[in-house]
Amino acid sequence: MTRLLVECTHVFQHPKVNSGIQRVVRNVINQLPESVDGVECIPVVMLDGKLYRVVQLGALNVPFFDQLITFGGRLGRLAHRFWQRYQQLDQRLPSRFVRRVAYVAYRLTALACFSVPLRLIDRISQHQLPKRRVPLQHQPGDQLVLLDSSWHTDFFPFAEQLKREGVGIVSVIYDLIPLTHPQFYDARLVQVFNEWFDWITQTADGYVAISATVRDQVRDEIQRRLGPAKANGLWFDYFHLGSELDLREVTAAVEPRLARVFETPQPVFLMVSTIEPRKNHDYLLDAFERAWAAGSDARLCIAGRIGWKCDALLARVRNHPQLNQRLFMFNDLSDTSLEHAYTHASSLVFPSFVEGFGLPLVEAMQRGLPAMGSDIEVFREIGGEYMAYFDLAEAQSLADLVVGFERSGQFPATRDVANWQWIGWREASAQLAERTLRNLADVPLAEVRQHAHCP
Incomplete structure (x- = not known):
């Protein structure tokens, strides 16, 4: 050798x-x-x-x-x-x-x-x-x-x-x-x-x-x-x-429309991934619609390039009554804008059906952004007790986490993400x-x- x-x-x-x-x-x-x-x-x-x-x-x-x-x-x-x-x-x-x-x-x-x-x-x-x-x-x-x-x-x-x-x-x-x-x-x-x-x-x-x-x-x-x-x-x-975003440029400008999403006092929940069926965006929308119906003011920001088998999902987002009010979508963010989103959001939400790792989890949590993720084995491996988990069989599971966090200010994980290292x-x-x-x-x-x- x-x-x-x-x-x-x-x-x-x-x-x-x-x-x-x-x-x-x-x-x-x-x-x-x-x-x-x-x-x-x-x-x-x-x-x-x-x-x-x-x-x-x-x-x-x-x-x-x-x-x-x-x-x-x-x-x-x-x-x-x-x-x-x-x-x-x-x-x-x-x-x-x-x-x-x-x-x-x-x-x-x-x-x-x-x-x-x-x-x-x-x-x-x-x-x-x-x-x-x-x-x-x-x-x-x-x-x-x-x-x-x-x-x-x-x-x-x-x-x-x-x-x-x-x-x-x-x-x-x-x-x-x-x-x-x-x-x-x-x-x-x-x-x-x-x-x-x-x-x-x-x-x-x-x-x-x-x-x-x-x-x-x-x-x-x-x-x-x-x-x-x-x-x-x-x-x-x-x-x-x-966990670093290596293409982030300190002198580059954050996309103005994205920056405005975080300028209000309402909490912003961030989803980062390619838009494709495995990432389970429909579940995400179902959960936030339930949270909004329960009186939540939370904002949902979806960031990710457009992938495959997602026409129905894109139509649902683009025709949603909350679009650009409490629902936002960005399909071509730079690393600089993504860094801004990670550092200003209230929580990452990641409802994927299956993953090999879950890179957005470590990118978010290493910046002190707590994460809510689907209860799958690899997320338990990566996030341990520092994440909050929800049941993919029931969208109300995530809606309850969102509403509870918004009302109490207490993130629903066993351990504080501030003590997490990667x-x-x-x-x-x-x-x-x-x-x-x-x-x-x-x-x-x-x-x-x-x-x-x-x-």
């Missing part, structure tokens, strides 16, 4: 994307220690069948390229929503002939408005790549840590070649939700994720999850797929994520490296530091 090669291919290619996994990858790579007990840690990408050391993960500070990449990201999200609309329309069309005509029309429109511009943007941005990477020769005994979201990449054959040439493969697992809760995703994504997990099951030598909850789920799923005998030859561990991204990155290395028997490693919230 000679080096730890931490892979970040997707984020390297799309440095302006800032949702869940991308945020994790960027922070882990930017805080990656140079070495752990003499073992060198190197950020790498795999492109066109070659391995490269990353010199700079983010885009070069060239205004034209930065603006182009930002525009490309927005255009890509618009293209995704465009095809979601087509899929909904296709299900309602009356005949095969009409569906075929609609498909051709959508394909031609997508080609002109999205595919060609996105390919041109990608080709232009490729000119930056040689300045952000240098070739790297792998060595037998290297350990390749697949940190990024590799299920939509094309480097599988190259990774298999590296393994044949003596490189170990370690997979970071964020969650198994497309397998355990496929109803929350499009069928194609479920298929792609399942095929990727089949590949990673046959390829990886070990697995590092982002919570103990997910680690145990991964171990169970690997045993189911490979059988106990083969699974026992693999190793399973976890690390925890950090790791930063530097510690999280070191934890990933250390816990990977401690599972490799040929590497002498000092006792691994343990990181957890205060008892």
